Amino acid sequence: MAGRVVTITSGKGGVGKTTLTANLGAALAMRGQRVVVIDADVGLRNLDVMLGLENRIVYDLVDVIEGRCRLRQGLVRHKQLPELYLLPAAQTRDKSAVQPEDMVRICDELRGDHDVVLIDSPAGIEQGFRYAMEPADEIIIVTNPEVSAARDADRVIGLIEAEEKGPARLVINRLEPSMVSKGHMLGVADVVELLAIDLIGVVPEDSNALIAANRGQPLALSNNRSRAGHAFHNIAGRLLGEEVDFQPLRQPRVFERLLRFVSPERS
Amino acid sequence: MITESVAIKGIRQGLLVTLRKGEWSCLLAALEAHLTENPTFFSGGRMAVDVGDRCLMPSQIEAMRSLAAHHEVELWAVVSSNEETQAEARGAGLVTELAPTRAHQPPGEGDEPADRALVRQGTLRSGQTVRHPGHVVIIGDVNPGAEVVAGGSVVVWGRLRGLVHAGVLGDELAVICALDLAPTQLRIGGHFSRSPEERWSRPVPEKASVVDGRIVAVAWPGE
Numbered sequence: 001m002a003g004r005v006v007t008i009t010s011g012k013g014g015v016g017k018t019t020l021t022a023n024l025g026a027a028l029a030m031r032g033q034r035v036v037v038i039d040a041d042v043g044l045r046n047l048d049v050m051l052g053l054e055n056r057i058v059y060d061l062v063d064v065i066e067g068r069c070r071l072r073q074g075l076v077r078h079k080q081l082p083e084l085y086l087l088p089a090a091q092t093r094d095k096s097a098v099q100p101e102d103m104v105r106i107c108d109e110l111r112g113d114h115d116v117v118l119i120d121s122p123a124g125i126e127q128g129f130r131y132a133m134e135p136a137d138e139i140i141i142v143t144n145p146e147v148s149a150a151r152d153a154d155r156v157i158g159l160i161e162a163e164e165k166g167p168a169r170l171v172i173n174r175l176e177p178s179m180v181s182k183g184h185m186l187g188v189a190d191v192v193e194l195l196a197i198d199l200i201g202v203v204p205e206d207s208n209a210l211i212a213a214n215r216g217q218p219l220a221l222s223n224n225r226s227r228a229g230h231a232f233h234n235i236a237g238r239l240l241g242e243e244v245d246f247q248p249l250r251q252p253r254v255f256e257r258l259l260r261f262v263s264p265e266r267s
Numbered sequence: 268m269i270t271e272s273v274a275i276k277g278i279r280q281g282l283l284v285t286l287r288k289g290e291w292s293c294l295l296a297a298l299e300a301h302l303t304e305n306p307t308f309f310s311g312g313r314m315a316v317d318v319g320d321r322c323l324m325p326s327q328i329e330a331m332r333s334l335a336a337h338h339e340v341e342l343w344a345v346v347s348s349n350e351e352t353q354a355e356a357r358g359a360g361l362v363t364e365l366a367p368t369r370a371h372q373p374p375g376e377g378d379e380p381a382d383r384a385l386v387r388q389g390t391l392r393s394g395q396t397v398r399h400p401g402h403v404v405i406i407g408d409v410n411p412g413a414e415v416v417a418g419g420s421v422v423v424w425g426r427l428r429g430l431v432h433a434g435v436l437g438d439e440l441a442v443i444c445a446l447d448l449a450p451t452q453l454r455i456g457g458h459f460s461r462s463p464e465e466r467w468s469r470p471v472p473e474k475a476s477v478v479d480g481r482i483v484a485v486a487w488p489g490e
């Protein structure tokens with residue numbers, strides 16, 4: 001079966017796309033999936049650092065596009081996970097070096113030998129967003145539980161729906177339950193209600209995330225897993241179609257139960 | 268807003284202006300009159316013009332484009348059954364075919380003439396706008412950053428958190444109804460209000476209308 005291409009995007013910058021890509025890539029590879037992660041943030045690469053592969057890069061995405069090397073040569077293998085590869089971004093070029101068709105061509109070639117291709121999209125809705133979105137079979141929107149990030153996520157979902165791309169699913173990153181209960185932060189239910197797309201994961205705020213990123217060791221790799229590390233593994237499971245329970249967001253309301261009761265064929 | 272010569276309706280991609288029979292210069296003047304009379308309705312929007320089987324010269328297309336631009340409207344498409352006009356429009360960088368309405372679009376949604384309501388299903392998201400000279404029904408939420416601009420009334424069968432301008436062509440009797448009325452801003456005709464300071468503890472359907480020169484919201488249906 002041909003591999004699937006999953007693009008990870010957000011609208012607002014700095015919400016955790018690259019962190020999610022690195023951890024999800026690792027978690028999927030730990031489940032035996034053959035994974036390629038593509039750093040599509042040309043000019044601002046950092047997925048290589050989070051995966052601890054910075055010093056192994058020889059070629060990059062733009063070298064592949066411009067024919068200076070074959071796709072195979074551009075892939076960097078992970079040190080511990082032999083089924084995880086990185087296609088790094090060029091650091092010295094800008095996003096005009098990549099066209100949507102280039103990404104489609106590269107992903108079509110990768111689908112043959114890999115189960116999952118994850119694309120770490122740049123922030124914003126310009127060129128970089130467009131080319132990262134073009135080859136996607138599925139989309140993951142990352143947001144933080146705060147108003148401006150959710151607003152940008154909404155904007156991006158609107159664009160995706162208008163292009164009839166998707167399905168898009170949601171990851172809420174950096175949730176702090178204590179902040180939510182004090183009313184300083186949106187809750188999971190608030191964000192899901194606003195964005196009205198399926199939730200695929202909630203990742204708590206975890207100070208280890210920064211340390212892990214700097215050390216080039218994604219949290220998902222660690223043996224004694226942090227709560228965030230757990231959350232990344234849950235997302236990987238859900239992406240592979242496993243039923244992984246969420247903490248219940250809210251009780252179904254009475255009329256919803258009634259609806260299910262009268263029209264069982266629709267559920 | 269239907270006159271003999273110029274018809275305007277809302278479509279998925281913005282407004283569609285249909286130029287019917289008549290002298291070209293009269294039609295342009297009629298279009299200009301619409302644009303001038305209702306700046307709040309048109310300004311910032313995009314418009315496609317259906318010119319029927321007319322054979323237009325590049326200068327005529329340019330004239331339409333600058334007329335629109337003058338009123339802060341983007342002319343993005345010229346639709347015609349005349350092949351020469353199509354070619355000229357393409358040469359001017361305009362679209363000449365409107366995307367067909369989506370296959371999964373439920374009946375009743377999408378292109379409606381001005382005297383019928385425009386029904387839109389699904390969440391209206393940040394950055395998205397619905398404009399229609401008649402009434403507008405949104406089956407879904409209107410999120411913050413989204414806008415509905417209607418000549419008539421607006422009904423939101425969902426949460427209204429964005430901006431709604433009803434009665435934009437001057438109809439002060441227009442109303443705005445929502446299952447949860449928590450807009451960033453409401454406007455009816457020339458009146459204007461921000462979100463009410465006090466909220467119901469649990470959202471109830473509300474109807475906003477102009478009473479004694481102010482926008483007032485009451486529970487809907489009322490007592």
Ligand SMILES: Nc1ncnc2c1ncn2[C@@H]1O[C@H](COP(=O)(O)OP(=O)(O)OP(=O)(O)O)[C@@H](O)[C@H]1O
Pocket residue numbers: 010012013014015016017018019020041121122123173174175203204205206207209210211213228
């Ligand atoms: N769950 C978390 N808990 C704590 N810190 C986090 C968490 N997720 C991400 N961070 C931190 O947030 C910062 C931004 O993360 P990241 O680089 O992954 O975001 P991004 O969306 O890729 O940013 P950009 O838009 O610039 O590409 C990093 O310092 C990262 O360590």
Ligand SMILES: [Mg+2]
Pocket residue numbers: 017018019041046120
């Ligand atoms: Mg990033």
